[in-house]
Amino acid sequence: MDASIQYSAHAARLGKPFRARDDLAAHAGNPALSDGILMGLADGAWHSGESLAESAQISRAAIHKRVQKLRDAGWPIDAETGRGYRLPGGWDRLDVDALRQRAPTGWSVTVLDRVTGTNAWLAERDYAGPALVLAEQQTQGRGSRGRQWFSPPGVNLYASFDWQFDGASSQLGPLSLVVAVSLAAVLGRLDVRIKWPNDLIVNDAKLAGILIEASGELAGPVRTIIGIGCNVAMAGAVDLGQPWTSLAALGPAPSRTELAADLMSQLDVDLRRFQTEGFAPFLPRFQALDALDDRAVVVEQGGQRREAIARGVNLQGQLQCEFSDGLEALVSGEVSVRRS
Structure with missing residues (x-):
């Protein structure tokens, strides 16, 4: 393999x-996909807490707690007095x-x-x-x-x-x-x-x-x-x-x-x-898409670093590298472009 x-x-x-x-x-246990607040903020624009409460069908007082829960889950919701809430970039x-x-x-x-x-x-x-x-x-x-x-x-x-x-x-x-x-x-x-x-x-x-x-x-x-x-x-x-x-x-x-x-x-x-x-x-x-072809690379294997020139791949998908001592087909290894 x-x-x-x-x-x-x-x-x-x-x-x-x-x-x-x-x-x-x-959908089970899945608040985001059915959360009216996220749906209300999906356009990326500012929305008042009142409009979000109506969209989510919850009380206005519950909006802050729900927004904080979404923030804790990683959703970057903005809040600003007088403007309401916004999800930058939308959803x-x-x-x-x-x-x-x-x-x-x-x-x-x-x-x-x-x-x-x-x-x-x-x-x-x-x-x-x-x-x-x-x-x-x-x-x-x-x-x-x-x-x-x-x-x-x-x-x-x-x-x-x-x-x-x-x-x-x-x-x-x-x-x-x-x-x-x-x-x-x-x-x-x-x-x-x-x-x-x-x-x-x-x-x-x-x-x-x-x-x-x-x-x-x-x-x-x-x-x-x-x-x-x-x-x-x-x-x-x-x-x-x-x-x-x-x-x-x-x-x-x-x-x-x-x-x-x-x-x-x-x-x-x-x-x-x-x-x-x-x-x-x-x-x-x-x-046609090979990012490494004919480029100088550094190969890391088993704690060793070796320099080579990448020469494409073979039919087994192995990377062919030209080292100082000859051509070698790599099955594994960390390969990065060598910076001059």
């Missing part, structure tokens, strides 16, 4: 014809009904408000076919190598896709690159590049990341949970400890619902093709 895919112990869940109760999962609510209408045949769609992580939530449930889970917020979002994925509410895309492959796990090495190519196709209007093995960047600033977890028998079938985080409209002042960007910073941000629907449709096509044809049809598309 390639290091860009984490293997986990959920093999017993493979292939069970059970469908999660999406209607309950999407582009994820529309589960629209997503289900656009879902390819056989797909299940769930939208959650607040969850520890969409990958973890999905791993504990079984579906009869492909599934998409989206969340407005993750409290313990994870990126590659166990890093935290910052997941504020209502502004980004936090998605996990459930897909089962019939073949052996050894064939899935290039999967993260296939998913990256799919996401880049959906975002094709931008100068997006793919940084091996699982990041999408623009001008060396991170836009999106991919985390794939797999379970099952090594000979197959293999269940994969494909996690994708994409910065859509996150505030530019957020410090993530590395350069990052968002769709809103690059131009008009698309609807998160449209983005998720387009990605679901693209993955439905591309994952089926990868299942039957492997990585070969995707390699030219990756090569």
